[in-house]
Structure formats: structure tokens, C-alpha cells
Amino acid sequence: MMGPIVMPGDKYDVIIIGGGPAGLTAGLYASRARLATLLIEELIPGGQAAVTHQIDNYPGFPGGISGEKLMESFKQQAESFGLEIAQGRVERLTLNGDHKGIRTDDKEYTAKAAIIATGSRPNNLGVPGEEKFKGKGVSYCATCDGAFFRDAEIAVVGGGDSAIKEALFLTKFARKINVIHRRSELRAEKVIQEKALGNEKIEFVWDSVVEEIGGEKMVEYLNLKKVKGDERVRLKVEGVFVYIGNRPNSDFLQGVIELDEKGYVKAGDNTETSSPGIFAAGDVRTKLLRQVATAVGDGATAAMAAEEYISRAE
Ligand code: NAP
Secondary structure (H helix, E strand, C coil): CCCCCCCCCCCEEEEEECCCHHHHHHHHHHHHCCCCEEEEECCCCCHHHHCCCCECCCCCCCCCECHHHHHHHHHHHHHHCCCEEEECCEEEEEEECCEEEEEECCCEEEEEEEEECCCEEECCCCCCCCCCCECCCEECCHHHHHHHHCCCEEEEECCCHHHHHHHHHHCCCCCEEEEECCCCCCCCCHHHHHHHHCCCCEEEECCEEEEEEEECCCEEEEEEEECCCCCEEEEECCEEEECCCEEECCHHHCCCCCECCCCCECCCCCCECCCCCEEECHHHECCCCCCHHHHHHHHHHHHHHHHHHHHHHC
């Protein structure tokens, strides 16, 4: 059982949970507003954007920029205005009057306001073999693992921006990429679709789902099934990259603030949540479009909303 959080007085005005584009932008704006600001990140700052090999639709970078580089500059810029960054996995957020208590795996913090910017994580396929072969041919990150598949035949599952962009990236390494999609039409941005449909290394397997990932020690094949009818085929591949959407990193918020039925934090464009002094920015909140460009807007708004909340409370 966790004990109560002790509050000797808030060291921080604002604590930001999550260091992707939304969190880092909130950190920049809050620090420039001279709020004592701590950002807590579980892994390395940058979030999912940092493992995107190339970001082509963030304004200001004609020709695109690597996600890693872009996120490194976000971090440097925020730190140059005084943002403090700590590593830790936030396990609990508690409300105690005007104070927000944040407990990580090994520390406790309190602040006057909190900004949730924990983003989302990739969905699993949930088929036999997926768990067994994670890291042994099953991957959710082409930037991290693509180079292991030089000259190999592989598969990408999904038809959204992530699947198609990452399939294109994987053409740098793999000999052939089979994109397995459950419909016969892609969801991805048209400009990305056009590139992929015209790429000779990419083959589309339409109207099909993965039923099983098989092999001995490493992935050797996928068992596929047509969505309509009973037709089944075995596709020999050495690896499979899964890009079938994301789910929000909001488990630690259950029962603390209002979430929608999919677990996204209920918050509008002003980033206010159901609990005063707690704001939500970026992919973790309910919104129409989840992009770096929209995450950045949320981060700036959340920092300003937090500043206003703190000055009203004082
Ligand atoms: P997404 O847009 O939700 O697409 C998920 C894809 O996976 C869809 O094609 C979906 O099929 C398919 N899918 C979902 N569940 C499946 C299942 N159980 N089995 C098989 N297929 C399944 O996810 P995303 O591509 O990761 O993108 C997430 C967000 O990030 C989006 O807002 C996207 O625009 C954004 N993003 C943007 C960029 C960019 O450069 N613009 C890059 C990456 C991500 P259906 O089409 O049939 O639903």
C-alpha cells in the first residue's frame, strides 16, 4: 500500500509528465514564464516523435527533419530557459487541495499545477506468436530495428500514416516489404500513399489480417487470412513491423480525472481537464488530429493555462 504524499511546500509551480513534443513545448513556455518547472520523462525526451526517422510535415523544415534531431532541439531550447528534466515512471497523480502530488517509481514531487503529456503507445496485434517473437523479428519501431533487416523480406501491418511512412523508410534496408492491410484503401496521407504505391520494393496485401506469427527462434512466417471468406496464406518473412494505431498512456489517471471510453484524457483545446489545475496536452487528450504540430500548440496552451491557474490561486 502506498502511504499519503507528504507536502513540505511545493518546490515546483508546474510538473509536466511526459517529454514528447507537447511536454517539451509546455516546458519551454512555462520556463519562459519563469515558473519553476520540472518535466518527468520515463525514457529519453522526445517521445514517439524521436523515433520517427523523418518528419516531413512540421512547418519550417522544407525537405523534412529527423525526429531525433527535431526533438533534441526542442529539449535544448526548453532547457536553455531553465526547464529541469528528471527521469522516472509516473505511477500516481494525487490531488490534495490545491496541491498535485506526483509519485514516480522512486520519488515523490508536489506542484501547484500539473500538465499531462504522456502521449500514446503502439497497439499490439494480439495474435499468437506476437509476444514470443518481440525483439526476435516483431518490432514496433522501424527507426530502432530497421537496420537488422538488410536485404530481408519483411512485412508491415497497417494502413495509416505510421505504417506507410515506416514501410517507405524500411525500403532503405529490406529487399521487399509486404504491407498487410485489412482494407483495400489506405488511411495514410495522400502524398505518402502515392510514394508507397509507386515504390517497387513495396507490395500490398489487401483485405488481409495476420492470424499468427510463426517460426522457431526468430520470425519465419505470418499466417494471413482474407477478411472476407476463408482464404488463408502463409507469407515467409524474417520480420514484421506492427503499426496499427496507438492507445493513450493514461492508466495511472484512472479514477483521478475523466477519461473517455478509449482512455484519452477528456480535455478541449484549452487543455483543461475535469480537475482544476491539471491540464492535458498532445496525443493523450481527446482531439481531432494527433501530430507534432498540434502537440506543440497544446503544450504552449497548457503552460499558459497553468500560469493563469497558479496566479488565480495565489
Ligand atoms: P492510425 O491512423 O490509427 O492507423 C492505424 C491503421 O491500422 C489503420 O489503417 C487501421 O485500419 C489499421 N488497424 C487498426 N487496428 C487494426 C487491427 N487490429 N488489425 C489490423 N489493422 C488494424 O494509426 P497511425 O498510423 O499510428 O497514426 C496515429 C496518428 O499519428 C494519426 O493521427 C496519424 O495521422 C499520426 N501520424 C502522422 C504521421 C505523419 O507523418 N503525418 C506519421 C505517423 C503518425 P483501418 O484503416 O481499416 O482503420
